[in-house]
Amino acid sequence: MPVEKFKDLSNLPEEKKAEYFDQMLNLFFRNGFGQVSKPQMELFLFSIYLDQLIETNKNPDNTIDYTKISDYKISQDLGITQQQVRTLKVKKQLTYPVAFDWKLSFKSIAKNAYYENANGTVVLPIPDKNLYYEIQNFIEEKGGYTDVQLNSKVLKMPAAYFVALAIEVEDNEKKKEKANQIIQKELEKHAIDYKDLTSNKQKIFALMQAGSKIISTLSASISVIQSVSGLAANF
DSSP states (O other): OOOOOOOOOOOOOOHHHHHHHHHHHHHHHHHHTOOOOHHHHHHHEEEEEEEHHHHTOOOOSOOOOTTTTEEEEEEHHHOOOOHHHHHHHHHHHHHHHOOOOOOHHHHHHHHEEEEEEETEEEHHHSSSHHHHHHHHHHHTTTTTOOHHHHHHHHEEEEHHHHHHHHHOOOOOOHHHHHHHHHHHHHHTTTOOOOOTTHHHHHHHHHHHHOOOOOOOOOTTTOHHHHHSSSSSHHO
């Protein structure tokens, strides 16, 4: 089946064309005429292309439908490699950033995650490199870590980290508060000294080691946890 083509931007509204033309003039004259390199111009045009692609491929909750703007589809559309697409996406986000709610995007792809019982980790396929970096950065800012994979579209993390992340991105404050109360009760039930446990990931990990069914219990409140194949059943 032929891949649908997106690169025809001739039907853009006139005001949008004028906006992009003004941006191009600014790019060419900002640092002296003739100083814009070919890669800079290509990045500018790619930014226009990707912005329109994102705008026309959003889910009802305003998250990006990554299945419709996959690296593969873009590479076929533009006639470049998938690696070039990934590189351009990252450069575009740094130079011409698109505001997006990575937490909502994480929730939309969490159903694709699965639990690896052999090493106690959750494997999450991530279709977009910028989303990958946002999730990875959040985990690292909280003092956690992720395992670097040969496949750059896969993020692997300890189960406790994933559960803590799922609680953090929960936008229903009542559910989040209930989850925190469950963790607290389980700590007390298992007589765990939690005064030095400053984060949920540390508390959840301690409970898992103590044999608590904490993840299974939390899954009733946090749907993201429940959606991960094999996770709640093991804890």
